[in-house]
Amino acid sequence: MRIVIINYGAGNIQSIKFAIERLGFEAILSDSEEEIRSADKVIFPGVGEASSAMTKLKETGLDKVIHTLTQPVLGICLGMQLMCNGSEEGNTEGLGIFDVDVVRFTSPPFSDRDGQDVALKIPQIQWNTISDLKSSLFKDIPEESFIYMVHSFYAPVTKYTIATCNYGVDYSGAFAKANFYGTQFHPEKSSAVGERILKNFLQMEL
Numbered sequence: 001m002r003i004v005i006i007n008y009g010a011g012n013i014q015s016i017k018f019a020i021e022r023l024g025f026e027a028i029l030s031d032s033e034e035e036i037r038s039a040d041k042v043i044f045p046g047v048g049e050a051s052s053a054m055t056k057l058k059e060t061g062l063d064k065v066i067h068t069l070t071q072p073v074l075g076i077c078l079g080m081q082l083m084c085n086g087s088e089e090g091n092t093e094g095l096g097i098f099d100v101d102v103v104r105f106t107s108p109p110f111s112d113r114d115g116q117d118v119a120l121k122i123p124q125i126q127w128n129t130i131s132d133l134k135s136s137l138f139k140d141i142p143e144e145s146f147i148y149m150v151h152s153f154y155a156p157v158t159k160y161t162i163a164t165c166n167y168g169v170d171y172s173g174a175f176a177k178a179n180f181y182g183t184q185f186h187p188e189k190s191s192a193v194g195e196r197i198l199k200n201f202l203q204m205e206l
Helices: 013-022 033-038 050-060 076-081 191-200
Strands: 002-005 025-028 040-042 075-076 084-087 097-104 124-130 145-151 163-164 169-177 180-183
Touching: 002 013, 013 025, 013 191, 025 033, 040 076, 050 075, 050 076, 075 076, 076 084, 076 180, 097 169, 124 163, 124 169, 124 191
Parallel strands: 002 025, 002 040, 040 075, 075 180, 084 097
Antiparallel strands: 124 145, 163 169, 169 180
16 A cells, blocks of 8 residues: 655654554655655645645645545644635635634633533643544544644534534534545544554545
8 A cells, every 4th residue: 555644844744654654554755746646545744833834835736736636635633724724823725625714712711511611721732532423534433532632723513524522612623525534633642542543544445
């Protein structure tokens, strides 16, 4: 299997590569349109600021490539957010794969699921849980499994949502549309649960 991690200068790409290698697969880092299009699976990572990351994509022309891919594509964290229509972070126009806009967590206090005011820090840097799991991406993953989050912005729950999280508000922990998938959390940092999710993606057939 040919696995390509898109290398556009934004993202914690080495940790994703190592996570894939721990599963017994090999992955290459590439910004080549030819290599990306010829891959069996594509991973679109992202750590950092949305407008800067989109600028880097446009400089390489990859903004015009990603949304036309036909093989399974997994966006991770900022990668998932860039696959949306846009983001409040830097007033950034996204790739428009998922018809939703990314917004910033509002200032504390928040109301929790019981309606109680709680003071939550932004960004969310912690373990959280995923629920309402749908799609084969979460095969053998129990409800309320713990995953690792690092983000200040989130995508609201939409028809594309295949997992939800809560941090003062319910939001999308993962998306799916056709061959495109996205996780707000970092599977490469989410221990055995994250490794299983990555394995499910790599074993996915359209």
